[in-house]
Amino acid sequence: MYDLIGIGIGPMNLGLSALAHPTDLKTLFFDESEQFSWHPGMMIQDSMMQTSFISDLVTLADPTSAFSYLNYLRSIQRLHTFYFYEKLLISRQGYNDYLRWVATQLNDLRFSTRVVDVQDTGDSFEVLVEDVTTGKRETFEARNVVIGTGSKPAIPDTFDERVIHNTQYVMNKAELLQRKKISIVGSGQSAAEIFLDLLTTPAPERPELEWIARSTLFETLETGKLGEEIFSPSYVTYFNQLPLEVRQESVKKFARSQNGISPETLQSIYAHLYDLTEEEQQQVAIRANLEVKKITYDERFTIAMQHQELEDERSSKTDAVIAATGFSP
Incomplete structure (x- = not known):
């Protein structure tokens, strides 16, 4: 026993x-x-x-x-x-x-x-x-x-099976660098880290880069000291006594404490973008407010998107897609 x-x-x-x-x-x-x-x-x-x-x-x-x-x-x-x-x-x-x-x-x-x-x-x-x-x-x-079985990579069913989840990035990086254009889908820390890693690849070897994010803002991880009190034992005790419906609503408010991008990563990305030459800037694109609806493949990937505010439909052609689309239980 x-x-x-x-x-x-x-x-x-x-x-x-x-x-x-x-x-x-x-x-x-x-x-x-x-x-x-x-x-x-x-x-x-x-x-x-x-x-x-x-x-x-x-x-x-x-x-x-x-x-x-x-x-x-x-x-x-x-x-x-x-x-x-x-x-x-x-x-x-x-x-x-x-x-x-x-x-x-x-x-x-x-x-x-x-x-x-x-x-x-x-x-x-x-x-x-x-x-x-x-x-x-x-x-x-x-x-x-x-x-303690954790979570598993989540890729939407509308994405072609050739799309790579961010958890497979390091194992596929060498092959990805052989592609002409790479698109990253997602607006969290993993997407930012992969974009930064590819952005800092020496110019002759760097593919054309595209970062597609659904959010309007690239949310910064909550690092305010009072905000971090939600992880304290006293708050956890209080939280666990709340009715289920209240807890479910409260969790939605904690997104920035769990899913934001670290300030250091965002600052580093901006600094590297700032140092790009005019020619290099033409090879890098950050597209916000775009929800990816479908990704298909026919020699190249086609990413079908809808703008969150203008509601018009757009598309992009690319040679590789990395989905930093989170996890499911």
């Missing part, structure tokens, strides 16, 4: 495993992936996290944990280097390295194991799992089950 079984090993359940490690809790976590992996397709060089290093897996819950980001730096002899660095934000690659460091030290993580079914027996849960390689099945019993 386990005290806790976790389904999925992403940052949330990895943090739960790390916090449970020094306790007497008997825990087990399953993931169908071969090894721990966190957004490998978005490991863009120099891309930064949007949250402080203090928002690691454990610190805000247990500052004394051996699995903190600071202890990770100490273990790789970079603690003083980070101290001299004097920044709260860390790179996405650095955070991924930290996550993998934590994962290698926990003995309750089982990879290549798919959870097939969970049954509520009344007093406990029966969790049926299957080895991805051999197909062998086992059943485990637990008092509690935590579902």
